Amino acid sequence: MTRLLYFIIVVSFLDTFIQLPIITPYALDLGASHLLTGAIVAVYSLSNMVGNIVGGHWIDRFGRKRMLLIGMVTVAIVLLFYPYAQSGGQLFVIRMFHGLFGGFLIPAAFAYVGDRSKTGSRGKTMALTGGAIGIAAIVGPALGGAMAANAKTEYVFYLVAILFALCSVLIIKFVEESFYTTEKGKFSFTDFLPLLKHPLIIQASLAAFALMISNGTLAFALPLKVAGMGMSSATTGILLSTYGIMALIIFLTPINRIYDKFSPIWLVIIGISFIGSVHILLNFINVYWMIIVLMFIYGIGFALIFPSMNRIVAEASTMVDRGKAYGIFYAFFSLGAVVGSFVSGATSDAFGLPFLSSATMMSIVCIVLIVMAKKKA
Numbered sequence: 226m227t228r229l230l231y232f233i234i235v236v237s238f239l240d241t242f243i244q245l246p247i248i249t250p251y252a253l254d255l256g257a258s259h260l261l262t263g264a265i266v267a268v269y270s271l272s273n274m275v276g277n278i279v280g281g282h283w284i285d286r287f288g289r290k291r292m293l294l295i296g297m298v299t300v301a302i303v304l305l306f307y308p309y310a311q312s313g314g315q316l317f318v319i320r321m322f323h324g325l326f327g328g329f330l331i332p333a334a335f336a337y338v339g340d341r342s343k344t345g346s347r348g349k350t351m352a353l354t355g356g357a358i359g360i361a362a363i364v365g366p367a368l369g370g371a372m373a374a375n376a377k378t379e380y381v382f383y384l385v386a387i388l389f390a391l392c393s394v395l396i397i398k399f400v401e402e403s404f405y406t407t408e409k410g411k412f413s414f415t416d417f418l419p420l421l422k423h424p425l426i427i428q429a430s431l432a433a434f435a436l437m438i439s440n441g442t443l444a445f446a447l448p449l450k451v452a453g454m455g456m457s458s459a460t461t462g463i464l465l466s467t468y469g470i471m472a473l474i475i476f477l478t479p480i481n482r483i484y485d486k487f488s489p490i491w492l493v494i495i496g497i498s499f500i501g502s503v504h505i506l507l508n509f510i511n512v513y514w515m516i517i518v519l520m521f522i523y524g525i526g527f528a529l530i531f532p533s534m535n536r537i538v539a540e541a542s543t544m545v546d547r548g549k550a551y552g553i554f555y556a557f558f559s560l561g562a563v564v565g566s567f568v569s570g571a572t573s574d575a576f577g578l579p580f581l582s583s584a585t586m587m588s589i590v591c592i593v594l595i596v597m598a599k600k601k602a
Contacts, residue, residue, distance in 0.1 A: 229399055230337055233293070234357040236388045237330045240300065242365025242469075243381055246461035247373040248320075249448045257313030263570020265317050266445050269324035270437070270562030276328015277559055278417070281552015285545065289333045289340070290402045292548075294393060296329030301389035308379035328559070332551035337400075339539040339547050347539055348484030351532035356476035358531065362469025370462020420550050425541035428597055430557035432493045432534040435590040436527070437558050438583050439500045441565025446507075446579035454511055464520050471524025476532070489533035490598045496529030497591045504584035 252262040276296075284292045303323045310316040335354070342350040372381050420426050443465065451461045475481065483492065503523045510516060534554075542550035564586065569579040 229395060230334060230341075231353065231357040233297075233392050233396070234331075234334050234338075234354055235361050236385075236392050237327075237334060238358045238361035239365045239388065240304075240327065240385050242361045242465070243369035243385060245366050245444045245465055246370040246448055246459075247378055247381060249445055250373065250452075251378055252313055252316055255310060255313050255316055257316070259570055259574055261313045261317070263445055263567050265313060265320055266441065266570075267563045267567040268317055269320045269327075270441065270559040272321045272324035273328040274324075274556040274559035274563070276325045277332055277552045277554075277556040278328075279552075280329035281332050281417075281549040281556075283329070284333050284336055284548030284552065288402045289337045289548070290396065290400050292329045293333040293337075293400070294396045296326055296333065297389050297393040297396060299326035300330070301386045301393065304382045304386040304389065307382040324559070328555070331558075332548060332555050335535060335538075335551045335555075336547045339542065339551070340544055342539060348489065348532060348536045349481055351535040351539070352476045352481035352484050354535065355528065355532045356473055359469050359473035359476050359528075362527075363466045363473060366462040366465030366469075367459075368462070370457075370459040370465075374457050374459040417549055417553060420542070420546060420553055423541055424597065425537050426550060426553060428490055428493075428594060429534040429537040429541070430554055431590050431594055432497065432530055432537075433554055433558040434561040434564075435497050435587045436500070436530050436534075437561030438565035438586050438590075439504060439523075439561075441562035441567075442504065442569040442580060442583035444562070445565075446569050449579070450507070450511075454513070456513075460513075464516060467517055467520035468524035468527060471521045472528040472531075475525065475528035481532075484532050484536065488598075489536050490594065492529045492533040493537075494591060494594050494598065496526040496533070497587055497594070499523070499526030499529070501584050501587035501591060504580040504587065507580040508578045508584075 248266055249262055252265045253259075257265060280292055280296070300323065303319065303326060306319050307316075310319055338350065338354055369381050372378065372384075447464065448461045451457075451464070499522055503519045503526070506519055507516070510519065538550050538554045539547070565583050568582045568586075572579050572582040
């Protein structure tokens with residue numbers, strides 16, 4: 226069942242990565258302005274944040290399997306509406322529901338992984354989940370970009386819908402529940418307060434926020450930069466896949482021993498520093514091979530951050546509250562994507578430097594994490 230969970234994680238993140246090189250040009254083709262396009266990219270993550278919080282509570286109350294299945298089925302249905310969007314406004318609404326129902330998926334999957342991992346090897350386990358995400362990061366953008374370049378953008382949505390339907394069947398037949406409670410309390414934000422005050426949850430959530438600021442900015446700004454260099458969306462897909470390849474090498478080779486050997490918070494801090502530097506340079510570099518090098522550096526930063534922050538959440542929670550813990554964590558994940566894509570869109574219109582705002586915000590988060598880590602020490 227563990228291998229099946231990794232496959233489900235691949236498909237869940239493929240849903241996000243395959244749309245990175247296509248959603249901005251798709252919105253512009255429908256007549257959306259740059260500001261509305263930024264909002265279209267951002268609304269997915271904004272509604273995803275709501276789904277993370279509400280879904281986190283339901284994951285602990287109704288069980289991991291039920292919420293994972295509900296997320297898979299509803300997202301598969303929503304994906305079928307994308308090809309029928311006739312305006313930027315309609316695409317905005319579709320993205321909103323897509324993000325809302327998709328918010329159930331990742332917290333449920335990672336609560337499963339957290340339930341089944343052991344403390345001594347949790348870092349390596351989270352690295353393998355990172356490997357699953359790395360596969361999605363490699364295949365998704367390249368596939369989405371190639372399909373869009375061949376004027377088959379609508380096929381992207383049909384393909385992912387079919388994969389989600391397949392996963393739904395596999396969940397029903399093969400996934401066993403890892404935890405459920407007889408607790409029948411209603412949803413209340415007060416249930417989240419102890420976790421929101423937990424220093425480790427705060428650190429992991431800030432890391433997720435910073436990481437997704439960078440990802441949200443890439444989703445909006447990189448396709449525009451590539452187009453400005455006279456290249457197609459297929460090139461965007463290749464660039465986005467490059468960082469996934471680098472991350473995958475770290476996740477799936479003996480290098481992954483670093484996750485259990487070193488402090489996760491310091492791995493996170495180093496990773497954020499790498500990615501922040503990449504964003505600064507992307508504002509000014511317009512040479513293709515140099516951007517490829519920057520994407521490799523981005524991949525190293527991503528690889529240092531992702532398993533480390535997931536390990537922090539798993540170790541700071543128990544089976545009783547792990548769904549809520551990952552709900553909070555991935556809500557910050559979604560919030561970062563909202564801030565990244567929206568602010569980069571506004572900065573692009575105002576100053577023509579969409580990556581500058583993300584680099585600034587990541588630097589601030591990095592400083593806060595350093596202060597928190599030193600205070601804890």
